[in-house]
Amino acid sequence: xxxxxWILIGLIAGAIAxxxxxxxxxxxxxxxxxxxxxxxxLGGWLGKVIFGVHSINGFFHLSTWIAAxxxxxxxxxxxxxxxxxxx
Numbered sequence: 001x002x003x004x005x006w007i008l009i010g011l012i013a014g015a016i017a018x019x020x021x022x023x024x025x026x027x028x029x030x031x032x033x034x035x036x037x038x039x040x041x042l043g044g045w046l047g048k049v050i051f052g053v054h055s056i057n058g059f060f061h062l063s064t065w066i067a068a069x070x071x072x073x074x075x076x077x078x079x080x081x082x083x084x085x086x087x
Contacts, residue, residue: 007033007037009040009064009065009068010033010034010036010037010039010068011032011033012036013036013065013068013069013071014032014035014072014076016072017036017039017069017072017075017076018035020073021073021077035076035079036068038071038075039069039070039071039072039073039074040064040067040068040071041071042071042074042075043066043068043069043074044071046067046070047063
């Protein structure tokens, strides 16, 4: 996949992860995109290591989106733990 596709998946997966996890998050669009991109990479790696599947098949494959969203939720929760309630 190209870099534009990774950025687009990251933006959308990060936004979905923020919508799925309750609570308020610091950060805007760039933080959401970074969380989504990191989550997509984490989700793909975990899918390959734990389940033995190649979860990043292509932009329109459901496994790509599930891996990216699941990884984004994990990265978002870790981000919340590290940043705490900063205002």
